Amino acid sequence: MPARKTDTEQRQDQIVQAALDLINDSGITGLSIAGIAQRVGIVPSALYRHFSSKDAVLDAVLNLIETRLLANVSYAGKLASGPLEQLRLLFRRHIAMLNENQAIPHVVFSDAVYTGDPGRKARIARTIATYLKEVEAIIARGKEDGSIRMDVVPATAAVMFLGMIMPAAVLWNISEKKFDIAFHVKTAWPMFEHAVAVK
């Protein structure tokens, strides 16, 4: 039976989410128009009513990721009392988001996204750089208010903050979800605090 007709706007959302899910399961390599269409419940050719090409879909996926990434930062910023607390919240948030959408770090840190448009690599680089700058800013604020040691290098600390998340994501995925991510959250944070906090 034919699929129910749906606004392009909604379909685009569905398609992008389906693409993300598909990457989630099969990696970038497994991302195909047919696969996306199947998940959405339409026929491959119908997808072209809503996106001009596979590349366009991929760009939209990157948009989604970018948005969610930045949303996390501002979310943590609103709830936290101080810089360290903000980092802790951001960390937890990222891990929680991983639970819903492990594909995100996969896409961002995969090399497969770079083929095709050469500008895409630069764009991802910019997104990550922006994210790291945000984290650095939080750390710099921590140094100002005395909660983070003065000898901590913000840029390096930001990379190590990422280092709590990225390997965990990879391990979780590669181990077929056997990696104990809750345990990791509980034990990694104190260690990070030891690395940067005063006293």
Added chain:
Amino acid sequence: MPARKTDTEQRQDQIVQAALDLINDSGITGLSIAGIAQRVGIVPSALYRHFSSKDAVLDAVLNLIETRLLANVSYAGKLASGPLEQLRLLFRRHIAMLNENQAIPHVVFSDAVYTGDPGRKARIARTIATYLKEVEAIIARGKEDGSIRMDVVPATAAVMFLGMIMPAAVLWNISEKKFDIAFHVKTAWPMFEHAVAVK
């Protein structure tokens, strides 16, 4: 002109190295029989004299990576005086190896390797697990000899150790080599020490 004839054994080495280089430049997606053959200086079909399939080449690449990874650990073990020193050496060694062959973390942590043989993912998981176990063992030894705090969880510390390397590798690659990796080595290590060392 035809390529000079060469022993299968040598060709296999050339092919594996070429495959690694190609992944290096173009990612897993860019890995093609034609691309490998071109780098080796032979014609695509000639490659099948030395490998039965593309999958076989990929397996050989994984072998190479596995070997180099474990070689690093034993290398650091031989030179170091104590556990902390061993970790520091291992860290530096990994980064140095990155310089020669950034493709390694790309392959290991990419999702694209998992398509095809489903056993491959399990195999990579095993390799990483083995590596992490080695790091954990070093940390456990550090706790015994009093150089590492007793409240440090070896498994978590091992993941964070990986967290010094993986993001750096990704950033270096994604930023077109702009990321200051020497600076990272210099500043990340003290931070890691703060996180685990006694006093």
Added chain:
DNA sequence: CTATGATGTGAATTGTGAATCACAATTCTT
């Protein structure tokens, strides 16, 4: 209720890359 634009469908087209094969050129053995 009907015309019209938006959305969906299946078939056909095209491009790409892996793999095969018959044949050619080379290296090696003796």
Added chain:
DNA sequence: AAGAATTGTGATTCACAATTCACATCATAG
């Protein structure tokens, strides 16, 4: 140096995935 084995080559096949297109169907404005 002749013959066997190994390695290299170009043409070709095959499967698969992206994209296009003519046509069908739905949703809705009027």
